Amino acid sequence: MNKIIKYNYILFYWLSLAIILFFVLEIIFPGLVLAYFNVNILVFLWLINLLVFIFKKKN
Amino acid sequence: MKKFKYFLYFFLFLATLLLVGLYIVPGGKITYKQDFSKKYFNILGGRGFFYKMGPVERLIDKNKMIGDPLYFYVRAPRSFSQAIMTIKYRFSSNDLIKTNYTNIETGVLLDKNNWNYNLYPVFNNKLNEIFSTWPLIKNEEVVLAQQNKKFSKLSDFVEHNDFSTSVFYNYNLNYNYILPNYQAKTNETLNISNLQGSYSFYTYIKDENLKVDFSFLNKNNKNNQALSIFVYYQNNLIFDESLKPDIFSLDSPVNFNLNLSNLPEGVYKVEVKASDDFLTPSLISHNSKLVFINRVWFYDLKNGFTLWSNRNNFKIKSFSAQCLNKISINEENFIIDEIYKQFDFSSTIQNDLNKITSKSCGLLIENNALFSLTPESFFNPVLNKLNEDTDLNSIDTIVANYREPLKEGDYYVSEIKMDLSSALRDDSGYRFIISAPFLKNLNPEEYLEIKEIKIEFVGKTLMEKIKEIIKKNDE
Numbered sequence: 106m107n108k109i110i111k112y113n114y115i116l117f118y119w120l121s122l123a124i125i126l127f128f129v130l131e132i133i134f135p136g137l138v139l140a141y142f143n144v145n146i147l148v149f150l151w152l153i154n155l156l157v158f159i160f161k162k163k164n
Numbered sequence: 165m166k167k168f169k170y171f172l173y174f175f176l177f178l179a180t181l182l183l184v185g186l187y188i189v190p191g192g193k194i195t196y197k198q199d200f201s202k203k204y205f206n207i208l209g210g211r212g213f214f215y216k217m218g219p220v221e222r223l224i225d226k227n228k229m230i231g232d233p234l235y236f237y238v239r240a241p242r243s244f245s246q247a248i249m250t251i252k253y254r255f256s257s258n259d260l261i262k263t264n265y266t267n268i269e270t271g272v273l274l275d276k277n278n279w280n281y282n283l284y285p286v287f288n289n290k291l292n293e294i295f296s297t298w299p300l301i302k303n304e305e306v307v308l309a310q311q312n313k314k315f316s317k318l319s320d321f322v323e324h325n326d327f328s329t330s331v332f333y334n335y336n337l338n339y340n341y342i343l344p345n346y347q348a349k350t351n352e353t354l355n356i357s358n359l360q361g362s363y364s365f366y367t368y369i370k371d372e373n374l375k376v377d378f379s380f381l382n383k384n385n386k387n388n389q390a391l392s393i394f395v396y397y398q399n400n401l402i403f404d405e406s407l408k409p410d411i412f413s414l415d416s417p418v419n420f421n422l423n424l425s426n427l428p429e430g431v432y433k434v435e436v437k438a439s440d441d442f443l444t445p446s447l448i449s450h451n452s453k454l455v456f457i458n459r460v461w462f463y464d465l466k467n468g469f470t471l472w473s474n475r476n477n478f479k480i481k482s483f484s485a486q487c488l489n490k491i492s493i494n495e496e497n498f499i500i501d502e503i504y505k506q507f508d509f510s511s512t513i514q515n516d517l518n519k520i521t522s523k524s525c526g527l528l529i530e531n532n533a534l535f536s537l538t539p540e541s542f543f544n545p546v547l548n549k550l551n552e553d554t555d556l557n558s559i560d561t562i563v564a565n566y567r568e569p570l571k572e573g574d575y576y577v578s579e580i581k582m583d584l585s586s587a588l589r590d591d592s593g594y595r596f597i598i599s600a601p602f603l604k605n606l607n608p609e610e611y612l613e614i615k616e617i618k619i620e621f622v623g624k625t626l627m628e629k630i631k632e633i634i635k636k637n638d639e
Binding site: 112116119138139143 | 165168169172173176180183184186187206207208209210211212213239241591
């Protein structure tokens, strides 16, 4: 269980960083990220991760 | 655990590097491709580079074109000098090619004010027929097709200087048109009034100045675009002048006198590039020959107009309910009873010079034609172009800058090289057009299916750009 939480932490921070990074890239180079990649997937995964994270922490 | 962490961050670093690379395009070449026949949605993929294909009412099933023309944008992260477009398409039926003059062109937007596109040929059924039956001489991209072989080289044909039975397609021949027995009439002037927007005309001079007095008016004080005047001789720009918007005030015309001296005898093209807010209340030509090219747009006329043209069919539009009226072409009457609607009128009589008259206060008249205000001022310096009226039996030579499409099953594949050096690139990217004038009825049974478009953009490499910046700084 402890290991899953740790992996969850890593993924959560990684996904958060990826979203921020892609947001910054989109501002600097307009259209770049959105043309190649569906960022909704990333946000969706981040939310799932967050929910799992909160749920596990409560338990 | 740490390995997994490092792997994720390294992956993100690589993805960022790759994305930045795809934006900068350091190698100077990048290809974008879209299969328009795919109906499923790629959940991981982005929104792609091709977008806003439309207008939607001219499309069925998202990729079948039933109206003309069709536009689409391609997002381009930076400027490029050339685009190589490969387009895969098919027709709804072979009858469509057999019964109509089927000419498809594509192009890129050059100027947003006049919606001016640089067009390139994609498919032409008349040329495909000629290419498969007539003997051909190929000179790089240019093809010389002769019904009866008279010339062994393209240069021999160009030098012989008689093009009365020749037809040209997507080929600009630099030749000096001489009007026989022309004499300058220094005391006479041609007065033309109330023109709207952009226009261009040919004029002829011999031992005289190229002299035209313009009067311009800006009817919209919010219009912040300049008005430009260009003069060309044998496709070379010899004069240009831009009138900045701040010199125009409402209701007071700005006069501009074009007066060019010491010019050789020949045809000169004068182009007035302006937005539709600019009016020309008066144009006085001191040269006796003047023909408008492809369009004339009148406004606020008191007693209507009379025009003379080498064609007998026109696209006509009215922009004001007051100007709805009848128009006569070679004494045949046609009614313009709706504003903003483009009417296609064709007279059953074809003369060398066709008379168009109307009591309307203002109309836009367009066609691939020349227009003059008097029969005496008309002359035709334009070489015969291949069009739907071309009778293949009456011509013996065709010069075309055209590549036949390849056939892949039911589909045709055409490759078109476009010059992007003067193309407009804004936040939306490059705007492209697909023109297929034979699709004019919005009939869902007759369509052009666009299966796939691939565009390879070619431009400066990162190294070339850096060298250019260093060179500029050194200077």
